[in-house]
Amino acid sequence: MRYKLLLFISALLFPLLLGGCNFKDIDKRIFVISMGIDKLDDQKNNLRVSLKLAIPQGNPKEGTEQFDIIVEETKTVADAVRKAKSKVDKELDFGHMKVFLIGENMAHDDIYQIINWGVRRRDIQLITLLAIAKPTALDVQKVKPESERIPSNALILGLSKSGTESPYIVTEYLFDYQRRLEERGLDPILPIVKAEGDHFRIDQLALMKKHRIGIELSPNETKLYNLLTTKNLKTNLSGKMEENLYELNLESSRASYKINARPGEEPVLAYEIHIKATLEENESHENMTRPVLDTIEDATEKEINGQVERFLKRLQKHETDPIGFGLHYMSRRWDNVSEWEDWQKIYPRLTFKVSTHVRIHSAGTAH
Incomplete structure (x- = not known):
């Protein structure tokens, strides 16, 4: 009798425990697949943050890929993410974010703030792929190749070389970039992704002088x-x-x-x-x-x-x-x-x- 009473009490407390740790069911979450950050000339809001959200479909093989891009212009990345939440009906989940794009203007200026934010966020994986986007991160986010069946999958396969194996592509992860920033005798690198109509071109590498582009190969x-x-x-x-x-x-x-x-x-x-x-x-x-x-x-x-x-x-x-x-x-x-x-x-x-x-x-x- 006592055992059954404990089971009953546990069943009543379980939802409260989940609510206390801010757990959200999967149907109440929307996944951010890739993220882009551009530098703007606006003194008030000098950052443009674009989040590419995957809209779930029944069967990805049917080719009915759908995605949404949320754009916010603010002074900080954290503030942009908070404001983006007011535009969607579900919790933004960064656990599946695979690509982090930095606009060319931002890369020529200073990207320390961006890398620092990405490393500090506990829900962003350190194996996230990093790249410089030309002409802007938002332009690259909007590219949808005909061969793509899952949002941003073409970019993920290309940058990770798990799909194509091109000698012109260099893979760089968030954890390795952070290591290169702090390591003496080893400078950071970033691949360059160019938007060309409905396709990407990844055939160049940027050598960084710590927080900004030094030279482009x-x-x-x-x-x-x-x-x-x-x-x-x-x-x-x-x-x-x-x-x-x-x-x-x-x-x-x-x-x-x-x-x-x-x-x-x-x-x-x-x-x-x-x-x-x-x-x-x-x-x-x-x-x-x-x-x-x-x-x-x-x-x-x-x-x-x-x-x-x-x-x-x-x-x-x-x-x-x-x-x-x-x-x-x-x-x-x-x-x-x-x-x-x-x-x-x-x-x-x-x-x-x-x-x-x-x-x-x-x-x-x-x-």
Whole structure:
């Protein structure tokens, strides 16, 4: 009898307990899938916050995707979210937010306030994808590709590379960006998403000087960054030999480096790049014999050496370190008091030496 009485009392108290912890049933919540923040010229309300809300459908395969975008202009992100709640009939849920877009104007100014807000919110996942949006975050939010069946899914698949595997896309998460902000010897990076009609274009990388854009890499420089930081990058390499163009398809790749900064010697950063590839396209009419492939290998090695050296010198010129050379240097030193100051003196004097080894193991199938 006492056991049944306890069960009865527990059943009565359970709704009260849920109400006390602000629990909302799923039918009383609406999910924010992506969020965008733009900087405005208005002195009073200088932030425009756009929230993309997913409207649930019976079957996403039917292609009846529906979403709503709530836009608020205020001084702070937190205030914009509070005001947005007055425009919907359900509780805003950020637990499924996968993409955080920062407008180009905001990225050129200062994004510390935005990152700080995102990290502090306990309901925003630290694996949220970060990107710079061109021309504005709201423009990118409005893009709906024909292939998309779930709101913002095309952007999520692209930025995370869980769908397409492009050598021009660099994935950056909220937790990693926060780490790069606070870490010495490793500068932040953000991919750039451009709205082009009904499609996205993600083929550039922005190197941040802590809280704002430092330089924007070209698509080819973005590919070089991926080649230096990603093992077995799936991409192509272009080249020219005797006025004939050719394309190599990478089967495997790896890159490593060493920093020689002994006292009394000029500091040198030596890169080793190893590539295995197949010949995918060729303008020449001659048979691809082993001696011909060897010649293409030599030409490709020289081309990559030159491109990577120019890329590293550009990073050095702009005093940015997205690969983490400084962190690598300090991790191998014991003088914790002066190692950072030592690196700041060494980096501008670094000489780069790149050695690439290309092996074409197949010329494809010719008929």
